[in-house]
Amino acid sequence: MNDDFPLGLLFGLLLLLICLSAFFSSSETGMMSINRYRLSHRAGGGEGRAQRVMRLLGRPDRLIGVILIGNNFVNNLAASIATIIAIHFFGDVTGPxxxxxxxTIVILIFAEVTPKTYAAVKPDRIAYPASLILEPLLKVLYPLVWLVNAISNGLLRLLGVKSIEGDGDNLTRDELRTVVHEAGPLIPRRHQAMLVSILDLENVTVNDIMVPRH
Structure with missing residues (x-):
């Protein structure tokens, strides 16, 4: 057997692990950055992929748990393989x-900063396809995820966090007004004014809407 084959196989495996690390990193950012209101609208309309993402986000502790377990596993395995390759070329002393x-440089650029930045800018392109892998992976790794979450949630309770359900963010009236104003061209300006007026309707008095009979 060719002596270069194992080394070439290690390089290929290392490249695969870096790609997997980029997948987990981008999945974490994409899932957490996706627009929850647009997602809820699509899920309510019967869109299967949106419903799948909603299920994952319903328990963010489990979602983050399976992502970080996968990411740490591939990063540690990549470090071991990289060390074996480096020792082959640079010796036992300098290799590690x-x-x-x-x-560290490769993972930082290709498996952390670049994929996470892309996922933050284009979360829909990452979250929907990633959910196809994360949901079955969560089922496979559920015992380990459950154990990690049990310990983590216990620590969170000590910090005063009693609920880890992903119920979504509730908007106040002022926050909803900001959402309307930031809709930009999606909502015409006159419609924005109408929506804001509805938010202020309970502050309107009878004298404000009465019209003199004459």
């Missing part, structure tokens, strides 16, 4: 240091 330095 070289592997740590190079892999």
């Amino acid at each position: 240091a070289v592997a740590t330095t190079l892999l």
Whole structure:
């Protein structure tokens, strides 16, 4: 058997692990950055992929748990393989240091900053396809996810966090007014004024709407 085959296989496996790390990193940011109101609207309209994402976001502790378990596993395995490759080229003394330095730079650029930035800008393009993998992966890793969440949720309760359900954000009247104003061209200006007027309707007195009979 060719001696270069195992080394080439290690390089290929390392590249695959870096891609998987980028997937988990972008999935985390995409899931947490997706527009919840647009998502809820699509899920209510019967869109299957939106409903799948809604199910995952319904328990953010489990979602984050399965993502971080996967991400840490592939990163640690990538570090081990990178160390083996570096030792092959640089020896037992210098190899581990070289592997740590190079892999940190590679993961930072290609598996963290770039995929997370893209997911933050285009969350829909990441969250929907990622949910196809994350939902079955959560079922497979559920015992481990449950154990991690049990410990984590216990610590959160000590910090005063009693509920970890992803019920979504409730908007106050002023926040809803800001959402209307920031809709931009999606809602014509005159319609924006009408919607804002509805929000202020309970503050209107009878004298404000009465018309003199003459």
